[in-house]
Amino acid sequence: MTDIMLMLVTVKNPFVFVGKKELAKIPLFGFFYKRTCILVDRDSLRSRHAVFESAERRLKSGLSICIFPEGGVSEEDILLDQFKDGAFRLAINHQIPIVPITFADNKERFSFDFFSGSPGQMRVRVHEFLPTAGMTLKDNCKALKEKSRNIILNQLEVYKWKSH
Template sequence: MTGGDHGPAWRTIPALAAGLLATMIGALAVLLLPLRGERRRRAVDAILRTWARFWCLATGARITVDGLERLERSATYVVVSNHTSNLDPMIHLAVFGGGLRILAKRELFRVPLLGPAMRAAGLVEVDRRNADQGSINRGVAEAFAAGSSLLVYPEGTFSYETGMRPFKSGAFMIAIAHGVPILPVTLRGVDTVWPAHRLRIRRAEVHITIGTPLPTRHLTPQDAPALTSVARTAITEALTTPLPNGH
């Protein structure tokens, strides 16, 4: 864990108000884009990046990143990460420059304005109770074909306060099916800024560790459990590794 408590959560209401306003503006911008093809993708990336960075600024999340040198900017990844806060997707999008498409739960796509904008932006809908694998595969294939990486939280929901939940295999099956490397990413401190299931926002430091990409070429579905274990171990170890600043 990085950072810590930085005084009372006075910023909760203004941060939520500013973030929700930015979400409405961003959703409308995506829906009203007149562009197509590569120009549209780049414009959507820019909108997502701006939206995410605005949320980070409003909440007071001060981000430091370790391991950027491990990223090949032209490569496509399945990014897997621990999940402790509603702010996690914004942190990821801010760091990766908006070039991510997220595997998101179906409930979010039912929200007026937000749901249509998420579809228009290329986010991939998944029903956690009754997954339509064909629909997921089509959405994932479209994201990869456009040069976007895919962000998945393999725990399926927020982590326990005492540690990560077991990882589901879906992200790893996707990576193997498409021959795309798995990129383990570890978040620390985001739950200090905005704890899961709580409306309390405080300024704090957030640290992201980008792990070593795990190749999937020549792997088969039978290799998914081992790949899942390797990725989870990488994130677990990063969670317990001392940070460069000593926190």
């Protein structure tokens, strides 16, 4: 949930989230979440396809789309999980740039263990836009996905090193 709140504070352009439908069940937060997001049931192929159609309509209306490409959060001690293809396919199909954003402190501030976490700074880094003009899915989706992930992973490693 902190990713969502940090996005709202960081990005000033109008955008809509693509998010997992389970979060809509959280009291109060869920009320606003389901009214501002394109909800996806990650277990349903049909739902995942419907997300693309809904996202395309929103893009055509001038909104940006925010997708967290990890597709979930691992409870394991992984700095950054592998990315799924969806955000990159959408960007290439519409020839719109990818904007990698690093959230450095979310797991430390709000971890999975109820009595852990700590108050403190929540650092955000908005990286340079990655253009998709002229790219095709066949040749560039995997490369774009890996480039985005490496930018964020490298920044997380810098933040981790600086905080210790």
